[in-house]
Amino acid sequence: MSDTTSKQQGQKKGHSNLYKWIVRGVWIAFIAFLIGFPLYIYTVSVDFLGLYGGLPSLEALENPKSDLSSELYSADNILLGKYYRENRSPVTYEELSPNLVNALVATEDIRFSEHSGIDLIGLARVGWGVFKNVVTFGASGLEGGGSTLSQQTAKNLYKTRTGENEGPLMQIPGLRILIVKTKEWLVAVKLEKYYTKKEILAMYLNTANFSSNSYGIKVAAKTFFNKHPHDLTIEESATIVGMLKASTYYNPARNPENSKGRRNVVIGQMYKNDFISEQQYDSLTSLPIVLDFKVDSHNEGLATYFRTVVQNWLLRWAREHGYDLFEDGLRIYTTIDSRMQEHAENAVKAHMQYQQELFRDHWKGRGEPWRDEEGEVLKGFIPMLAKRSERYQSLEKTYGKGNDSIDVVMNTPVEMTLFSWEAENNEIDTLMSPIDSIKYMQSFLHSGFMSMDPHNGHIKAWVGGINHKYFKYDHVMQGKRQPGSTFKPFVYAAAIDNGYSPCYEVVDAPVTFSVYTDGEEDTWTPQNATGGYSGDRMTIRQAMAQSKNSITAFVMKRIGPETVVEYAKRLGINSNIEAVPALSLGGGGDVSVYEMVGAYSTFVNHGTWTEPVFITRIEDKEGNTVYENPVNTREALSEETAYLMLYMLRGATEEEGGTGQGIAREIREGNEVGAKTGTTQNYSDGWFMGVTKDLVSGVWVGGDSRSVHFSTLALGQGARMAMPIWVEYMKSVYADERLDYEKGPFERPAGGISIEIDCDKYKSDIFGEEPDSLMVDEPVEQLDEESIF
Numbered sequence: 199m200s201d202t203t204s205k206q207q208g209q210k211k212g213h214s215n216l217y218k219w220i221v222r223g224v225w226i227a228f229i230a231f232l233i234g235f236p237l238y239i240y241t242v243s244v245d246f247l248g249l250y251g252g253l254p255s256l257e258a259l260e261n262p263k264s265d266l267s268s269e270l271y272s273a274d275n276i277l278l279g280k281y282y283r284e285n286r287s288p289v290t291y292e293e294l295s296p297n298l299v300n301a302l303v304a305t306e307d308i309r310f311s312e313h314s315g316i317d318l319i320g321l322a323r324v325g326w327g328v329f330k331n332v333v334t335f336g337a338s339g340l341e342g343g344g345s346t347l348s349q350q351t352a353k354n355l356y357k358t359r360t361g362e363n364e365g366p367l368m369q370i371p372g373l374r375i376l377i378v379k380t381k382e383w384l385v386a387v388k389l390e391k392y393y394t395k396k397e398i399l400a401m402y403l404n405t406a407n408f409s410s411n412s413y414g415i416k417v418a419a420k421t422f423f424n425k426h427p428h429d430l431t432i433e434e435s436a437t438i439v440g441m442l443k444a445s446t447y448y449n450p451a452r453n454p455e456n457s458k459g460r461r462n463v464v465i466g467q468m469y470k471n472d473f474i475s476e477q478q479y480d481s482l483t484s485l486p487i488v489l490d491f492k493v494d495s496h497n498e499g500l501a502t503y504f505r506t507v508v509q510n511w512l513l514r515w516a517r518e519h520g521y522d523l524f525e526d527g528l529r530i531y532t533t534i535d536s537r538m539q540e541h542a543e544n545a546v547k548a549h550m551q552y553q554q555e556l557f558r559d560h561w562k563g564r565g566e567p568w569r570d571e572e573g574e575v576l577k578g579f580i581p582m583l584a585k586r587s588e589r590y591q592s593l594e595k596t597y598g599k600g601n602d603s604i605d606v607v608m609n610t611p612v613e614m615t616l617f618s619w620e621a622e623n624n625e626i627d628t629l630m631s632p633i634d635s636i637k638y639m640q641s642f643l644h645s646g647f648m649s650m651d652p653h654n655g656h657i658k659a660w661v662g663g664i665n666h667k668y669f670k671y672d673h674v675m676q677g678k679r680q681p682g683s684t685f686k687p688f689v690y691a692a693a694i695d696n697g698y699s700p701c702y703e704v705v706d707a708p709v710t711f712s713v714y715t716d717g718e719e720d721t722w723t724p725q726n727a728t729g730g731y732s733g734d735r736m737t738i739r740q741a742m743a744q745s746k747n748s749i750t751a752f753v754m755k756r757i758g759p760e761t762v763v764e765y766a767k768r769l770g771i772n773s774n775i776e777a778v779p780a781l782s783l784g785g786g787g788d789v790s791v792y793e794m795v796g797a798y799s800t801f802v803n804h805g806t807w808t809e810p811v812f813i814t815r816i817e818d819k820e821g822n823t824v825y826e827n828p829v830n831t832r833e834a835l836s837e838e839t840a841y842l843m844l845y846m847l848r849g850a851t852e853e854e855g856g857t858g859q860g861i862a863r864e865i866r867e868g869n870e871v872g873a874k875t876g877t878t879q880n881y882s883d884g885w886f887m888g889v890t891k892d893l894v895s896g897v898w899v900g901g902d903s904r905s906v907h908f909s910t911l912a913l914g915q916g917a918r919m920a921m922p923i924w925v926e927y928m929k930s931v932y933a934d935e936r937l938d939y940e941k942g943p944f945e946r947p948a949g950g951i952s953i954e955i956d957c958d959k960y961k962s963d964i965f966g967e968e969p970d971s972l973m974v975d976e977p978v979e980q981l982d983e984e985s986i987f
Contacts, residue, residue, distance in 0.1 A: 266527025315386035503662025527819030646673030652799030682876030685784035743849030847872025881914025
């Protein structure tokens, strides 16, 4: 045998051996895969030695949890707002548009109805694509992924890619994605076992992130098209499904061209998979994207201040009862009536815009409106506020306290957006220094308004300010100010409950109190708003109607400040008030609109104080009631005294010179209306309390600081600053045929009243003949009260 032949035979034998080894290697790899891959899957499923990180438990799979917004509803079942970390509200499959389902399946998982969680055909396609990409050194690219809707649902529900439940092996970059995918396969198969296809599809759409703070299909449909998911058209459905590929890049509000291109791809998939016709494809792809875009905001919509106050209460309640307000999908039902709330907000807006014009014109050319008691501009007012601002404090951290650079920055104009009544959307873009912006914002007047059903304590409307985005402070419950003359009914309630009659007469003359200032005795003589005294004899009903300080002071001096404090507390004033003579004029402490409305409601509710209520019940996400508001009441006055106080309050609209005479005739005709105005020192606060048989409402108007105010009684009194808001609100309520509020008289006590309130007859019964006078300095104790009352 030649050397050549021998060499060729050796090469053949070597090739044969190589072939055998390759075949043997392939079989070994195949057998290893057959044994190893199931073993690998098993070790992942049981989290062998804690190397992979755990999978969802059976309980978690049967009860999947995603963050659900808690929703706040009005009494007439209107959604007022939500509390959330992720703005999400679930829907069922039946609430989805068929267009939406078709677009999703056509684009994301055309074999969704055929596979059991893992699409082997899709995986093979992806595998072949990876192989081609490797052998062509990336020239072929990668097309699509192999994830089914079930796998994507698993990813969304159980946060498989967020770093939760990761084992040590998942810290290795090459292994991490394989383990993540494996977990998603395993969970997807289990989801298919426990849920129907329809349920899985709904789960996926409920857990998807559509950007613009829209989590879940219900919120996305509302945000981009102001529609319910069931009402989405083909092109709208395609737009939303298109966002699933990259929610920000294909966001139609931010990137309309990108979105339109992606939408047309989705429509193309629908045509390719026979969900729409060629004609539909041609017509739909040529349409522009038409949005009705609005992102949910805590600063927009009805009852913004109310929603914030309720949130604080809800957070405390949720913490005490083991709920997460922002994740647990609670449904909170409130007492607010959306129609009445809208009337209240419109009334506040219309009047406060007008008030601001008056305020600006009043101070135009006269300097700054922040003044001390002598009418001088407060020199350090703006610097004090500036130092409290976030911008100033941030500059201090940057430059150090006292650095001159801080003043330079604070006085350098910058671009900013500020509140303005004149702008269409109440916002203006302007160039202004931070210091000037503080001056600008401090020049606004503010308001608080609350309206309540006095019979059950249900709050029907709550307006805490003029604009929640720019002025967060709530002036209904959070804000407290001196009530001025709106406190006087508490003085008279104490007097009447202790035997005085509305017809009791007093002379309008000075009343002097002994007071102590810095430990030394002094005197104080309250003046009337006019600065003088008429000397006229008048009933205490007339006196309260005309808001005579001198006569309220007389009554206070007779019954004592301590008695008045006691009655104010009975009526629901929980704020700290001092038993001092100034209390007769509302100067003994600060109170809230919330307290005042609750207290006045006692008069209508037959003397029973009822705690104001703003939540009726709370349901969990399953619809189970987990809270019902208990009714908190107490007997504060006798039924007769309460009715007599209503008679006293009616004096403002019925007596000559009453401060409620300016109330519109259309409200007063055929109606009994109780009213009380209030104005504090320097006209810092304007108040109005309005009472009808079915509604008690309170209004406050003033500056954020007591130093910001009108300088004249004509402009700064409660009848001008506050009463018009109540008037406009009540006119709207009575005119609204959707509401069940009618005019009428106050309900009299079932057993009648024991004293005469016809004052002419009352005087004849007491004195036989009308006396010459009942002087202020004539001691009440010398009168025979049993025969009088």
